Amino acid sequence: MKRQTGTYYWPTTFPDAPAYPLLETDLSCDVLIVGGGSSGAQCAYYLADHDLDTVVIEKSRIASGSTATNTALLQYSGEKMFTRLVNTFGEEYIARHLQLLKEAINEIEAASKSSSIDCEFTRRDTLYSASCPEDVDKLRKEYKYLKQHDCEVTFLEKDEIEAKYPFSREAAIYSYNDGEINPFTYTHALFEEAVAQGVRVYEHTEMNGQHFDQESGHMIVTTKNGYAIEARRVIFAAGYEGLDIKNEKKASFESTFTVTTKPVDDLSAWYNRTLLWETARPYLYLRTTQDNRVIIGGLDENTDEEGDRNSKLIHKKYQLIEEFNTMFPTIRVEPEFYLASSYGGIVDGVPVVGKYEEFPGGYFVFAFGDNGMVYGQALAKLVAEEIVNGNSADLSMYLQDRPLLKKV
Numbered sequence: 001m002k003r004q005t006g007t008y009y010w011p012t013t014f015p016d017a018p019a020y021p022l023l024e025t026d027l028s029c030d031v032l033i034v035g036g037g038s039s040g041a042q043c044a045y046y047l048a049d050h051d052l053d054t055v056v057i058e059k060s061r062i063a064s065g066s067t068a069t070n071t072a073l074l075q076y077s078g079e080k081m082f083t084r085l086v087n088t089f090g091e092e093y094i095a096r097h098l099q100l101l102k103e104a105i106n107e108i109e110a111a112s113k114s115s116s117i118d119c120e121f122t123r124r125d126t127l128y129s130a131s132c133p134e135d136v137d138k139l140r141k142e143y144k145y146l147k148q149h150d151c152e153v154t155f156l157e158k159d160e161i162e163a164k165y166p167f168s169r170e171a172a173i174y175s176y177n178d179g180e181i182n183p184f185t186y187t188h189a190l191f192e193e194a195v196a197q198g199v200r201v202y203e204h205t206e207m208n209g210q211h212f213d214q215e216s217g218h219m220i221v222t223t224k225n226g227y228a229i230e231a232r233r234v235i236f237a238a239g240y241e242g243l244d245i246k247n248e249k250k251a252s253f254e255s256t257f258t259v260t261t262k263p264v265d266d267l268s269a270w271y272n273r274t275l276l277w278e279t280a281r282p283y284l285y286l287r288t289t290q291d292n293r294v295i296i297g298g299l300d301e302n303t304d305e306e307g308d309r310n311s312k313l314i315h316k317k318y319q320l321i322e323e324f325n326t327m328f329p330t331i332r333v334e335p336e337f338y339l340a341s342s343y344g345g346i347v348d349g350v351p352v353v354g355k356y357e358e359f360p361g362g363y364f365v366f367a368f369g370d371n372g373m374v375y376g377q378a379l380a381k382l383v384a385e386e387i388v389n390g391n392s393a394d395l396s397m398y399l400q401d402r403p404l405l406k407k408v
Contacts, residue, residue, distance in 0.1 A: 006339025010184035032231035035238035041190035046384035059206035074179035080349035115189035131280035
């Protein structure tokens, strides 16, 4: 199934992106990464610093899959509030999870700033607003939780929101120092750094099978063009397509829609160009880009059937523009890029690293959810830590069989 349809903005920002060769020989390595999107790049980035022979294969072009459709709002808060996650996982667990996500945003910033490629990383504040009066109390509880865990947040009442924005909401959490990034250039930047340190990257090299070799104790991955890669460890960082290799029951899918506008002349009515989202489900989210475009996304549909999703695209494009015009009546926008895509999440609200008995030495990075790039950075670091050191104190938090306080 094709996971996305439409026109993509991010690849136009880097038309001369590096190309990598096709694999045309058998080879062996310490670590094979299957997937050349953001999660694969993040894994390669963390492994490149160590004395490991690391290889990456990508079936198409680097960053050509869901990375090219990622809207790349960098936040630690997600669809499920931390106060709700505590009920599932416990206070100690979620406090550590929150800390790891904050660290991941800092590491994305550091990696992007050290690259010669412009990743367009910018610190942005976030307005997370109550979509209806009934959501105010739970938003206030979430604010108190974040405040207790040293998050830079304030709570805005209705009059304070109206003083800053041309729209009104009953209340909102205002978070400082979240971020935004160009996911396409960031992925290329991470691979550029990894390749400079010896990581080998192959494009147009599609995996078509794998098995465990008992004699060597290694995984053997075969490619569609007939070559074999022997690896001590394999990281499956193929995004949603990783589920075609190993189904993970915690993953669930729906459809989402995005519009990227033409550049806007005047964004002065948009206070601090904050990232915007809300408590409603489905929700609307907004951000700006370095060249003054607006990205409007959301209005998700509870379907992952390709034909159904694609049939809604044109209607959703106009609906997203209409929602924006309601919020910002003085900012004139015209759609230029628009797409419909699968949106994957994890049912209990925390991303997954799959370690399965039938894949000895294998790791599946399922950094699914609304903070996919942040999740990917956090998970990649922990997987690399275990491969390099033999253990990672925090990786068990994200394994598919992590302990829950209650059934989800």
